[in-house]
Amino acid sequence: MRSDAQKYKLVSDIQILMQWYYILIIVIGALLFAILSLVVWYMNYISPYPTGKVSDNISVIKTGIVNCYVYSKGSKRILIDTGTSTKKLLKGLATIGIEPESISNVFLTHSDPDHIGGISLFSHAKRNIGEKSKVKNPEKYQFLDDGEITDVNGIKIHAISTPGHRLGHTAYIIDEEFLFTGDALRLKKGEVQPFLRIISSDFEKQKRTIEMLAELDNISILFTAHNGFTTNFDKAIENWKKVKRKD
Numbered sequence: 015m016r017s018d019a020q021k022y023k024l025v026s027d028i029q030i031l032m033q034w035y036y037i038l039i040i041v042i043g044a045l046l047f048a049i050l051s052l053v054v055w056y057m058n059y060i061s062p063y064p065t066g067k068v069s070d071n072i073s074v075i076k077t078g079i080v081n082c083y084v085y086s087k088g089s090k091r092i093l094i095d096t097g098t099s100t101k102k103l104l105k106g107l108a109t110i111g112i113e114p115e116s117i118s119n120v121f122l123t124h125s126d127p128d129h130i131g132g133i134s135l136f137s138h139a140k141r142n143i144g145e146k147s148k149v150k151n152p153e154k155y156q157f158l159d160d161g162e163i164t165d166v167n168g169i170k171i172h173a174i175s176t177p178g179h180r181l182g183h184t185a186y187i188i189d190e191e192f193l194f195t196g197d198a199l200r201l202k203k204g205e206v207q208p209f210l211r212i213i214s215s216d217f218e219k220q221k222r223t224i225e226m227l228a229e230l231d232n233i234s235i236l237f238t239a240h241n242g243f244t245t246n247f248d249k250a251i252e253n254w255k256k257v258k259r260k261d
């Protein structure tokens with residue numbers, strides 16, 4: 015037979031255990047809610063376009079969370095960014111029927127791992143990146159100045175310094191009408207917004223960069239790294255123009 019003291023101790027032990035049990039359930043619930051909220055937010059924020067053709071001379075490749083782009087003219091091919099990994103980039107290139115060896119030049123918007131992940135497939139190619147970018151093995155790269163124009167057998171690639179997300183971030187205007195912006199900005203429901211503030215090197219600079227891009231004329235397609243592209247550049251970026259057009 016248990017004494018009253020033993021019975022009391024047993025009851026109080028059970029009560030303490032129950033308290034911990036409830037606390038544990040609340041903590042796990044809060045953690046699950048936080049993870050779920052993060053996933054929902056992330057799914058809304060990141061929306062890369064599926065691998066395929068954009069036009070006769072432009073293809074998009076989805077490597078996980080990132081888009082990179084192949085631009086072709088005749089037999090010449092260049093690549094803008096290399097995605098998250100060699101494996102995913104190879105798979106994407108195979109889907110659109112392109113051999114990595116057929117790409118002669120790679121233009122990187124910046125050197126974050128999700129943009130430079132497939133670079134090792136291009137030891138045969140010329141690798142180009144913005145002048146202030148930091149890369150491993152810099153001797154393997156050509157660093158482009160702001161405004162520098164590269165001609166790849168008739169493909170005209172105009173490098174524009176677009177600091178903010180990263181200091182050396184560079185966008186490219188190809189053949190004077192296709193603007194590849196990497197992580198300089200994002201698209202949300204067809205409108206330009208700055209890309210993720212918490213991972214931006216200088217968020218104010220990022221906004222100035224978007225204002226500068228808003229002054230560009232004759233852009234037919236605006237491409238991003240994480241939200242696909244839009245064929246309505248003027249409308250997408252109109253809120254960033256310093257002087258709104260009257261026409």
Ligand SMILES: [Zn+2]
Binds near residue numbers: 126
């Ligand atoms: Zn990125």
